[in-house]
Amino acid sequence: MPRTIRPTPSLIRTAACLGIAALTLTACGSGSGSDSGGDSSGSVKVGLITKTDTNPFFVKMKEGAEKAAKDSGAQLITSAGKFDGDNAGQVTAIENMVAAGVKGILITPSDSKAIVPALEKARAKGILVIALDSPTDPRSAVDALFATDNLRAGELIGAYAKASMKGRTAKIATLDLAPGVAVGVQRHDGFLKGFGIGEKDPAIVCSQDTGGDQAKGQTAMENCLQKAPDINVVYTINEPAALGAYTALRAKGREKDVLIVSVDGGCTGTRAVKDGKIAATSQQYPLRMAAEGVGAVVKFAENGKKATGYTDTGVSLITDKAQAGAASKDTAYGLDNCWG
Amino acid sequence: MTATTAPYAELKTPTTARRLLTAPTTGPLAALLLACVFFSLSTDQFLTGGNFSLIVQQVMVVGTLAIGQTLIILTAGIDLSCGAVMAFGSIVIAKMAAEGTLPPLAAITMGLVVCGGFGLLNGLLVQKIPLPPFIVTLGMLNVAFALTHIYSEEQTVTSLPGPLTALGETFPLGNTDITYGSLLTIVLFLLLAYALSSTGWGRHVYALGNSQEAARLNGIRTSRLTIGIYTVAGVLYGLAALLLISRTGVGDPQAGQTENLDSITAVVLGGTSLFGGRGSVLGTFIGVLIVGVFRNGLQLMGVASIYQTLITGILVILAVTVDQMSRRKSR
Numbered sequence: 001m002p003r004t005i006r007p008t009p010s011l012i013r014t015a016a017c018l019g020i021a022a023l024t025l026t027a028c029g030s031g032s033g034s035d036s037g038g039d040s041s042g043s044v045k046v047g048l049i050t051k052t053d054t055n056p057f058f059v060k061m062k063e064g065a066e067k068a069a070k071d072s073g074a075q076l077i078t079s080a081g082k083f084d085g086d087n088a089g090q091v092t093a094i095e096n097m098v099a100a101g102v103k104g105i106l107i108t109p110s111d112s113k114a115i116v117p118a119l120e121k122a123r124a125k126g127i128l129v130i131a132l133d134s135p136t137d138p139r140s141a142v143d144a145l146f147a148t149d150n151l152r153a154g155e156l157i158g159a160y161a162k163a164s165m166k167g168r169t170a171k172i173a174t175l176d177l178a179p180g181v182a183v184g185v186q187r188h189d190g191f192l193k194g195f196g197i198g199e200k201d202p203a204i205v206c207s208q209d210t211g212g213d214q215a216k217g218q219t220a221m222e223n224c225l226q227k228a229p230d231i232n233v234v235y236t237i238n239e240p241a242a243l244g245a246y247t248a249l250r251a252k253g254r255e256k257d258v259l260i261v262s263v264d265g266g267c268t269g270t271r272a273v274k275d276g277k278i279a280a281t282s283q284q285y286p287l288r289m290a291a292e293g294v295g296a297v298v299k300f301a302e303n304g305k306k307a308t309g310y311t312d313t314g315v316s317l318i319t320d321k322a323q324a325g326a327a328s329k330d331t332a333y334g335l336d337n338c339w340g
Numbered sequence: 341m342t343a344t345t346a347p348y349a350e351l352k353t354p355t356t357a358r359r360l361l362t363a364p365t366t367g368p369l370a371a372l373l374l375a376c377v378f379f380s381l382s383t384d385q386f387l388t389g390g391n392f393s394l395i396v397q398q399v400m401v402v403g404t405l406a407i408g409q410t411l412i413i414l415t416a417g418i419d420l421s422c423g424a425v426m427a428f429g430s431i432v433i434a435k436m437a438a439e440g441t442l443p444p445l446a447a448i449t450m451g452l453v454v455c456g457g458f459g460l461l462n463g464l465l466v467q468k469i470p471l472p473p474f475i476v477t478l479g480m481l482n483v484a485f486a487l488t489h490i491y492s493e494e495q496t497v498t499s500l501p502g503p504l505t506a507l508g509e510t511f512p513l514g515n516t517d518i519t520y521g522s523l524l525t526i527v528l529f530l531l532l533a534y535a536l537s538s539t540g541w542g543r544h545v546y547a548l549g550n551s552q553e554a555a556r557l558n559g560i561r562t563s564r565l566t567i568g569i570y571t572v573a574g575v576l577y578g579l580a581a582l583l584l585i586s587r588t589g590v591g592d593p594q595a596g597q598t599e600n601l602d603s604i605t606a607v608v609l610g611g612t613s614l615f616g617g618r619g620s621v622l623g624t625f626i627g628v629l630i631v632g633v634f635r636n637g638l639q640l641m642g643v644a645s646i647y648q649t650l651i652t653g654i655l656v657i658l659a660v661t662v663d664q665m666s667r668r669k670s671r
Contacts, residue, residue: 045642053646079645085594088584092398096639099391100383110594113496117589180494 044074044301046294047097047105049090053080056266056340057286058108061132064287065106068294074301076294077102087114094118104128104297106290112137112182128300130307132289134183144296144307146289148315150186150263151193153282156317156326157261158194160280161233163323164259168232170195173206173224175217175236175245184212184237187263191235205231210241217244225252236262239269239281246277265318267338273318274331280319286339288313364611364619367662368626371609371655372633379637386640389516396518399632400525401426401587403625404580406603406610407532408459408573410624413607414536414549415569416616417466417473421458422577423599424484427592429455429581431488434497434591437504444503452578458484459574463567481600488593497591508586521583528579532621545569549616605652606631608659615667630655 048065050058062078069076077100079093087110095118097105105127109115112135119129119141131142139145161170174191177184189199197203205228208220217240224231225248234249236242242262249255255277262269265283272278296307317326318334380387405422412419433451437444458480465476507521536542547555548562556562585591610627612619635648 053644075642077639077642079639082598082649086597087590087592088401088588088595091588092635093639093645095394095398096636099385099394099636100640100642101385111496111592113498114588114590114592114594116498 044072044298045100045102046074046076046297047093047100047102048076048078048290048293049093049097049105049107050078050080051084051086051090051108051110052082055084057133057264060339061108061286061290064290065294068291072294072298074294074298081110085110087111090115091118094122098122098125098127102127103301104130106130106132106293106297107142108133109136116141128297128306130293130296132293133286137182139310144309144311146292146296146311146313148284148289149312150183151190152312153263153284153315154187154190154192155194156190156282156315157235157263157280158191158196160194160317160319160323160326160328161191161235161259161261162195163326164279164321165233170203170233171228171231172204172233172235173208173221173228173231173245174204175208175210175220175224175234175241177212177237178209187237188235191261210237210244212238212241214240214244217241218248219244221245221248222251225249225254232258234258234260236260238262238264239266239272239278242269242278242281243272246272265316265334265338266340267335268340270318270331270334270338273334274320276320279321280317280328281334283316283318283334283337285313285315285337365623365626368609368611368623368630368659372626372630375630375633375637379633379640383637383640386637389514391636391640393513393516393518393522395629395632395636396522396525397587398636399628400519400521401580401584402599402602402606402631403525403628404528404576404583405599406606406624406628407528407621408576408580409603410607410610410612410619410621411532411545411569411573412473413604413612413614414545414616414619415566416549416552416614417566417570418604418614419462419477419570419573420474420600421462421477421480421484422573422580422603423596424481424488425455425458425574425596426577426581426584426599427594427596428458428484428488428491429578430584430595431492431497431591431593433504433581434500434585435492437501438497438499438591444501448504448582451581452575455578455581456571456575459571459577460567462574463570466570467563467566488596492591492593494593496593498589500585500589500591504582505586505589507583508589519586521586524579525583528576529621529625536621541565546617549618551617602631605656608656608663611659611663613663613667614660615663 046069048062050061052058065076077097081089090110105122109131116136123129129142131145133147135145136142174188176188206224208224210217210220234245236245239262242260245260246255249258260278262278262281265281269281273281300306317328318331319328320331322328385391405426409419409422429451432454433447436442436450437447442450462476462480465471466473507524508519510517510519536545544560544565547560548565552562584595606627607624609630610623612623631652634651638648
């Protein structure tokens with residue numbers, strides 16, 4: 001027969017209970033001190049749900065929302081998915097925020113389609129829902145969208161790359177995001193549009209997915225160089241992918257004669273532009289998205305008017321090697337306005 | 341054997357205060373109650389019927405997975421593939437029904453069969469070759485993940501027919517709304533708790549977890565039992581897939597990526613030993629609720645979600661520490 005397990009000394013169990021109890025109290029105690037600010041009745045509650053807690057882009061977005069909430073006397077509640085693509089986690093966050101009595105929810109949807117039923121439920125309860133950064137599918141699933149025009153962001157660096165190449169024959173590698181993700185597709189398409197070529201153009205000699213990750217960007221670039229050693233233009237979905245590509249190019253001694261362009265405008269990425277690792281990047285403004293989002297919810301609480309439609313939160317081309325025909329700002333401006 | 345086979349019965353009929361203190365579910369239950377008291381005192385919205393039914397809705401998917409996970413961990417195994425198998429099941433159900441390949445009910449059945457098949461395969465590999473459960477299910481995690489993305493073509497499946505989301509619908513009870521899915525989850529927990537504590541099969545599961553060799557020498561058909569447990573767990577993952585679809589209203593190929601670890605978290609928080617042979621599915625239910633209550637309560641207080649991860653991590657380490665200490669003392 002299996003060994004009988006004796007009842008364990010009650011001491012251990014009691015100690016465990018006390019331990020958990022202490023943990024419960026301290027953990028929550030620290031929380032109530034930092035964020036909640038008590039149940040100040042009357043203040044407008046605003047919910048912000050990002051894709052993840054850790055991506056610097058969303059950290060900056062949260063910072064913008066916190067500042068805007070403080071300035072207008074609103075209370076900000078934040079939540080996030082566990083990973084990029086965590087739809088179920090965002091659904092749970094929406095439900096909890098509705099239960100907490102928020103007036104409006106600002107959300108960066110991880111999955112533009114899958115989040116729709118949960119958003120509809122929240123809107124049915126009279127809550128203002130605004131998508132930040134990424135649209136929902138269909139776009140009408142939210143009241144309003146505050147976002148970068150990603151197609152425009154791609155166009156800016158496409159036109160810049162075209163101007164930089166001035167008549168030289170381009171051999172292009174595109175380091176993309178992932179199949180079917182709208183942000184990646186729009187930036188990619190925008191780049192091609194700005195460069196004045198189509199998807200099937202022979203100038204594109206290599207296309208790889210990177211997930212926007214530096215290590216994967218490096219691997220992708222290494223593979224592209226194996227396939228087509230004469231690549232001279234690299235489009236990257238974001239600056240981590242661009243820096244990965246730069247590392248791969250430097251290993252081959254090609255970092256000086258290959259033009260890398262990117263999108264995002266993070267502080268690390270903008271510094272890389274300043275250092276000449278990346279030729280140009282399209283900078284977007286998450287802080288502005290969040291601040292305007294909070295403002296819209298506060299306004300809704302005051303006068304009952306819901307924000308509608310699409311608000312372009314702007315994008316600027318950042319480079320220190322300006323090209324005729326591609327309006328740009330320098331890296332000093334870029335560093336003043338970068339996120340992360 | 342009483343301490344291992346019927347921990348819950350002890351809770352319900354405490355003979356002495358000492359026995360109550362030593363029941364495996366006492367610690368988790370105390371933690372859950374303390375958390376509830378704390379959140380009730382710190383927010384106005386926590387202590388409402390609507391909020392409790394919400395928490396149950398939120399934990400039903402990982403809860404159902406965790407029942408299967410409990411069974412496997414009781415045999416001293418582990419299942420890393422449960423979330424991925426669930427995701428594949430949910431895409432099979434959603435896609436077949438939405439595209440009309442099969443009528444909705446047949447599509448649901450197909451999902452259960454597919455998930456059960458994965459469980460059966462896990463069980464066969466663990467038992468017949470034999471391979472360590474960790475490796476088998478790690479491999480199966482990747483297989484199921486890839487199949488999900490291949491079969492779904494990376495597309496979220498929307499516009500699901502009614503029967504697929506029926507479990508997500510609510511009925512009023514007092515002034516709260518309960519979903520049918522929450523009820524199903526609770527019924528599953530009670531069913532498996534009964535099977536484990538009051539049937540011969542249940543006693544065999546515990547015996548197997550304590551020592552496979554001893555169980556075999558005692559005439560238990562351990563091979564069949566193990567394969568059966570993995571298969572039952574697979575079918576439970578299929579039910580979790582159905583619950584997931586009904587909850588979110590879509591078939592989502594990205595789903596299930598953290599649920600394997602979430603289910604293990606719930607099992608451990610519920611006082612089930614990772615070394616097998618000791619624990620209960622009711623403990624797991626408490627474990628699932630602890631995670632759900634913290635997530636909900638911290639959100640209501642306006643605490644950022646990263647604290648929820650922090651606290652869950654510390655609780656898991658605490659729970660395993662307790663398990664280890666009590667094992668050492670019992671030797």
